[in-house]
Amino acid sequence: MKQNRIDLKFQEDKKLLSIYFSAGFPNLEDTVPILKNLQAAGVDMVEIGLPFSDPLADGPTIQESSTQALRNGMTTEKLFTQLEGIRDHIDIPLVLMGYFNPMMQYGIEKFCKRCEAIGIDGLIIPDLPVDVYNEEYKSMFDQHGLYNMFLITPQTPDARIRYIDEVSNGFIYMVSSAAVTGAKTTFGATQTDYFQRIAHMDLKTPTVVGFGISNTETYTAAISHSKGAIIGSAFIKFLEEKGVDQIKDFVTGIRA
Amino acid sequence: MNYNVDEKGYYGDFGGAFIPEMLYPNVAELRENYLKITAEPEFQKEFDDLLKNYVGRPTPLYFAKRLSEKYNTKIYLKREDLCHTGAHKVNNTIGQILLAKRLGKTRIIAETGAGQHGVATATVCALMGIECIVYMGELDIKRQAPNVARMKMLGAEVRPALSGSKTLKDATNEAIRDWINNPVDTHYIIGSVVGPHPYPDMVARFQSVISEEIKIQLQQLEGRDYPDHVIACVGGGSNAAGLYYHYLNDTRVNIIAVEAAGKGIDSGASAATSVLGKEGVIHGSKTLLMQTPDGQITEPYSISAGLDYPGVGPMHAHLFRSGRAEFISVPDQEAMDWGLTLSQMEGIIPAIETAHAFAALDVRKFEPDEVVVFNCSGRGDKDLDTYIDYFKL
Numbered sequence: 208m209k210q211n212r213i214d215l216k217f218q219e220d221k222k223l224l225s226i227y228f229s230a231g232f233p234n235l236e237d238t239v240p241i242l243k244n245l246q247a248a249g250v251d252m253v254e255i256g257l258p259f260s261d262p263l264a265d266g267p268t269i270q271e272s273s274t275q276a277l278r279n280g281m282t283t284e285k286l287f288t289q290l291e292g293i294r295d296h297i298d299i300p301l302v303l304m305g306y307f308n309p310m311m312q313y314g315i316e317k318f319c320k321r322c323e324a325i326g327i328d329g330l331i332i333p334d335l336p337v338d339v340y341n342e343e344y345k346s347m348f349d350q351h352g353l354y355n356m357f358l359i360t361p362q363t364p365d366a367r368i369r370y371i372d373e374v375s376n377g378f379i380y381m382v383s384s385a386a387v388t389g390a391k392t393t394f395g396a397t398q399t400d401y402f403q404r405i406a407h408m409d410l411k412t413p414t415v416v417g418f419g420i421s422n423t424e425t426y427t428a429a430i431s432h433s434k435g436a437i438i439g440s441a442f443i444k445f446l447e448e449k450g451v452d453q454i455k456d457f458v459t460g461i462r463a
Numbered sequence: 464m465n466y467n468v469d470e471k472g473y474y475g476d477f478g479g480a481f482i483p484e485m486l487y488p489n490v491a492e493l494r495e496n497y498l499k500i501t502a503e504p505e506f507q508k509e510f511d512d513l514l515k516n517y518v519g520r521p522t523p524l525y526f527a528k529r530l531s532e533k534y535n536t537k538i539y540l541k542r543e544d545l546c547h548t549g550a551h552k553v554n555n556t557i558g559q560i561l562l563a564k565r566l567g568k569t570r571i572i573a574e575t576g577a578g579q580h581g582v583a584t585a586t587v588c589a590l591m592g593i594e595c596i597v598y599m600g601e602l603d604i605k606r607q608a609p610n611v612a613r614m615k616m617l618g619a620e621v622r623p624a625l626s627g628s629k630t631l632k633d634a635t636n637e638a639i640r641d642w643i644n645n646p647v648d649t650h651y652i653i654g655s656v657v658g659p660h661p662y663p664d665m666v667a668r669f670q671s672v673i674s675e676e677i678k679i680q681l682q683q684l685e686g687r688d689y690p691d692h693v694i695a696c697v698g699g700g701s702n703a704a705g706l707y708y709h710y711l712n713d714t715r716v717n718i719i720a721v722e723a724a725g726k727g728i729d730s731g732a733s734a735a736t737s738v739l740g741k742e743g744v745i746h747g748s749k750t751l752l753m754q755t756p757d758g759q760i761t762e763p764y765s766i767s768a769g770l771d772y773p774g775v776g777p778m779h780a781h782l783f784r785s786g787r788a789e790f791i792s793v794p795d796q797e798a799m800d801w802g803l804t805l806s807q808m809e810g811i812i813p814a815i816e817t818a819h820a821f822a823a824l825d826v827r828k829f830e831p832d833e834v835v836v837f838n839c840s841g842r843g844d845k846d847l848d849t850y851i852d853y854f855k856l
């Protein structure tokens with residue numbers, strides 16, 4: 208069986224920087240240029256956000272970029288069309304991140320098929336609980352070679368973390384604090400304790416920290432106890448201010 | 464068929480808990496405790512005592528003589544409009560605040576559209592001396608100024624929801640985000656039979672006092688404890704759930720649900736979810752909801768802010784799909800006319816939400832010996848501005 212690009216990437220002996228952006232923002236046709244520039248800048252993995260009208264786990268930055276993307280005319284079908292042939296240019300792992308309702312309307316099976324055909328490696332669906340996924344959708348995802356990644360938070364009980372680790376493939380998405388998405392400038396002792404606690408659990412699945420990472424300081428804190436970090440809101444703010452062409456500056460800024 | 468919730472939190476195909484992992488501990492805590500706590504004799508004693516001495520229950524089951532004569536059938540009104548704060552909403556907030564206290568919560572959040580649930584929440588928080596934050600769409604804050612003032616007077620903080628369309632669904636999103644940000648000390652008092660399991664069942668149980676009382680009252684009035692028809696308006700569906708609750712599995716009772724058609728089903732400005740909705744996930748629940756073909760949730764419209772919700776509770780989605788309930792949708796104009804009719808025939812000025820239910824009398828024929836119970840879910844004080852504008856009073 209073909210190896211998933213996420214696994215190959217996570218075998219590399221380095222810390223990983225992953226970037227999230229809302230597809231269709233700032234402009235409808237920016238998806239492919241953003242992906243190309245991110246790869247050229249040395250980013251290890253990308254989460255492509257499928258915009259939703261009611262993103263209830265997201266803070267203002269991602270909400271607004273999502274709303275703008277929808278206004279620009281982004282749809283599930285439109286995104287798939289933009290991504291056709293993307294594997295001619297991009298070889299880093301690509302993950303689609305979106306809420307469950309638009310996927311349901313597209314049809315889960317059809318959605319999985321399109322992802323496979325395009326070369327998407329996995330999905331993150333914040334409002335599809337792990338239990339429902341296992342019971343109803345896992346076999347379908349497996350059939351199409353798609354990973355589905357789950358979130359844990361500082362409040363997730365240890366037993367549930369063990370359960371999620373058991374059924375996970377790819378990586379576990381560690382939400383940095385009890386909060387919706389949004390850039391923070393520092394992490395406190397609570398975060399560090401939590402990162403250490405999870406590191407000491409010796410999970411079989413690698414962890415990546417996301418939510419609230421915005422600069423070198425938070426990035427460094429995040430990767431010191433995990434395999435990598437995901438940046439969303441801070442990158443979206445950068446895109447809004449500096450545009451698609453300056454992406455390299457953002458990435459060098461973080462890794463400085 | 465069983466019309467109550469099953470052990471997994473579903474009503475047929477609908478329900479469940481489609482929540483981000485961040486909310487898992489909060490929702491699990493509720494799920495594991497709500498039945499146990501509400502069954503405790505000490506809880507029930509406090510709940511019953513507050514419903515009696517604070518809310519003013521039992522509410523009357525009133526025989527509407529003039530309406531009955533006009534429509535040649537036996538019409539009863541369950542007078543939830545006589546509850547403290549003016550609507551059924553307070554039955555639920557009393558129950559949830561007692562639960563929240565027992566779970567050790569020190570901060571309450573809620574969402575509100577028209578402000579009725581916000582006022583009912585602010586009221587019980589004042590009663591218990593607990594901090595209260597109510598999220599309300601920025602647009603609704605402007606439309607419902609008197610209720611905003613009431614909440615403030617009761618000591619609650621009203622926070623504007625600035626995202627999306629700035630109405631009820633966005634206020635609900637903001638409340639959920641607040642809960643994600645404050646997972647330990649905060650309880651979220653949802654205002655209808657919506658949201659992730661166990662909310663729909665929990666809210667339905669707190670509202671079930673409505674049909675519990677009707678059974679006793681009808682036994683005395685009619686010599687049998689069930690009516691032939693029960694009729695209620697459905698926004699999220701909490702007053703309806705309370706009215707139907709003890710008759711859900713009693714097929715002698717016909718269930719009628721009335722939704723807001725707004726400016727008309729095909730007008731693009733409607734809230735008739737059973738007609739316009741498709742299966743999907745909103746606010747943590749799989750149910751019927753109004754959405755675009757791409758799965759973006761659409762903004763509903765009704766002249767009544769309390770029916771202005773793009774989904775319905777999963778219980779009602781199941782009652783609709785299974786055919787257990789008849790669904791009727793009523794446009795603004797007919798609802799407003801019924802507001803006037805009920806005022807002038809029975810001396811009861813209803814909330815505009817409530818007025819929708821009565822329009823069933825125009826489209827549905829009832830037999831002379833049939834007993835028809837309407838849920839008079841709320842009074843019209845909060846809607847006076849709308850009535851004044853509409854009828855040029």
Ligand SMILES: Cc1ncc(COP(=O)(O)O)c(C=O)c1O
Pocket residue numbers: 550551576577578579580654655656696697698699700701702703768769770814816817840841842
């Ligand atoms: C008087 C009244 N009736 C009905 C409703 C609709 O809610 P539900 O469908 O949950 O009963 C509201 C909501 O604000 C209300 O104030």
